Amino acid sequence: MRQSLLAVTAVLSAALAGPAAAQERGGILNFARYDGSNLIDPIYADRNPDIWMVGSLFDTLLRQSPDGSSVVAGLAEAHSVSPDGMTVSLTLREGVAFSDGTAITGEDVVFSLDRARNPDLSPWAGLLGSIDKVTAEGREITLHMKAPDPTILQMLATFTTGIVSKAAFEAAEGATDQEKSAAIFAAGGPGAGSGPFYLCGFEQGTSMEFCANKHYWRKGADGKPLPYLDGVHFEIIPDDATRILKLQAGEVDVAEFIPFSRVPELQADPTIKMNLYPSTRIIYSPINTRETRADGSPNPLADPRVRQALNYATNKEALIGLVLQGAGKPMTSPLMAAATHLAADLDPLYGYDMEKAQALIAEAGIAPGTEVTFTTLAGSADDSTIFAALQQMWAPLGIKLKVEQVDGATRGAKNRSGDFDIHTYGWVNDVNDPSQVTGWLGYTPTANAVGTGWENAKFNDLFEASATEMDVETRAAQYAEMQKIYAEEAPLLFMYETPFAVAVSSAVEGYVQTPLGNNVFEEATVSR
């Protein structure tokens, strides 16, 4: 299965680098989604079904390089950072326009970035907290920084810095920015953004239409403007089995989020390409590291040796076989997916070793029959499988694993209040930089190290220092150190990485889901 992942990586890189020569043009791609968008806006998008569509409607100043490690020109044809890191200069590409043909000006850029970094409006404002002021003179844009920020160029290639039309917002109905944004979304039509498509139909909870932006600046392999498609039609099919049936019946061309148990069957279907796109998605379980549990009783998991023991006693390959039918790989960095920039390769990260696990448990003085509660999502088949497997795997340690099933909102509340022992969780990067996931999983002030209550002064210092470290090598060393500390302390049960499983009809070429999850249609084609 790893081989096929590699193959997909190659396809993905090729697709991002440049399409093949002969391209079919026109047609509508029919796409079955697991959940619908509610508001696609660079700053208000906060759920994946919204975030992952922003790039189709709103273009950014910079773009990810095909391998994701750096940035390349986008709406800005040139960019540079001053040696002290306090000024970022960008030059807007000549002749770029919004989807209704009106020119994109420096004013639109200032408006968009000011909106994106306004903490009263945007939940993502923290990503741009290092910017002091944005100014524009003609096509020259300048970001004046409060402090150097090694992530700033990546942020300018991230959905939340998508450029919106100032004029469209001024003309929109509504008293507040959010009302205006909702009004623009509800009305649809070209003009709000400059992405490869614009929204041209929306039926909440049912369907959505994207139409090709005739003014998009990027060119296809045939020298004419992208996208190749006339549009994309989305249908929301929440049920996994129904979504697959819809593809098999030929009613849609793409069905996303295929359950891994169905992957082998679809791989055998000659009319379907079962794509496993490499992702930054990790599946892990936060472990409560506090001295006492929420109910006041002593917490056996507070001892790092116990957490290490649980990690050694967990056979990740077996879990991957059971849950993902082999379509995944064990985590090799404790803090991020291997595809993330600066990820350390600690393979094997807690390779299965029952003897070591039992020795650690004995050293920690854990009595046989110690009860630990594992909180899972009710109705999730994956979680049930994980629980059943862990219960068996940990039994030789004398750990008596009990299950507690809750829904997503309850699990979130428990994570925040620290009212859990261990629970399942997952993560996909929103930003192509390790700072976001590292802050989430390890830096205490962000979210109590993903609710575990883990606090390590050295780790926190390193994280803070890395936030303004412009020297690439020093920053890489800081990340290596943080990952070492985190692996040693094991505030998580490190599990596995999963690809995005998307089934595509053989008539479709060039559709890509990026490691961040973004749905990219600009170079997709469909032959009817």
Next chain:
Amino acid sequence: MDRVQYILKRLLLMIPTFLLVMVIIFVLVRLLPGDPAIAIAGDRASDADLAAIRARLGLNEPMIVQFWLFLTNTLQGDLGQSILMRAPVTEVIAKRLPVTGFLTVYAVALSLLIAGPLAFVAALNRGRWPDTVIRTVFQVGLSMPVFYIGLILLTFLAAQLRWFPVGGYGGSFIEKLYHLFLPAVAVALYTSAIIMRNLRSAIIEVLDAEYVQFARAKGLPDRLILGRHVLRNAMISTVTLLGLSIGNLMSGTLVTETVFAVPGVGRLMLEAIFARDYPLIQGLTLTFAVLVSVVFLLTDLFQSTLDPRMRLT
């Protein structure tokens, strides 16, 4: 009692019912663990963000103040803003309700079409093989979960034979009949099983009644007896049963609409609960309460029309 007076009395009685429903649902959604602020901002939001959202939603106000606002706004026809959908609750429900309404009426109509004739066949052949076959088949229908029936129908009739579309909701009336056929059948298979059993025993009861025996003895043709006496009397209990199962039908749509990707209020309710969308859950519950009350009232009125012996009190 005078019919108009009776209706007025029943409508007045609905007021305390709705008040009680409002209190219960208001308290219940707030007893659920999980925070709508997290549902909005995501697990990753900072505590400050969550506090700001709670303040914006008015969730920091004392419960009694929140309830007063809910009550007074509802009386003015304002059910608040859906957190999840970012649109007025009334608007969201108004868009989705007709879909579920269509599906429910369609399913009831299909149930009657399926159950009615078969109940007659079974009753008239009581104890013989047609009766046994019909009852066995329906027993199977009754014991299969709707989502399972749904998937079987989708796999064979839609994905393989391509007679019907896999999920969705058409535009025109005819398209809707076509798109919603399979979901309606999935619901109807269950409902018709209940109706068939009830109708069959009602018919048998009427057939055994002395007045029917007498009519037969008088030499009235079977068609006339069945039409005038049996059908009319057997209808009474069927209508009651249908009225009472409106709650079941409504909750059945939660599953059916998800499996068949039908954008109705059932699926909306599920989404609202998972997102802890308080205003939307409250609005939907109230809508369901109104619908059920109205259907119960109509059932009683219809019953009294069919059977003059039933007094409206």
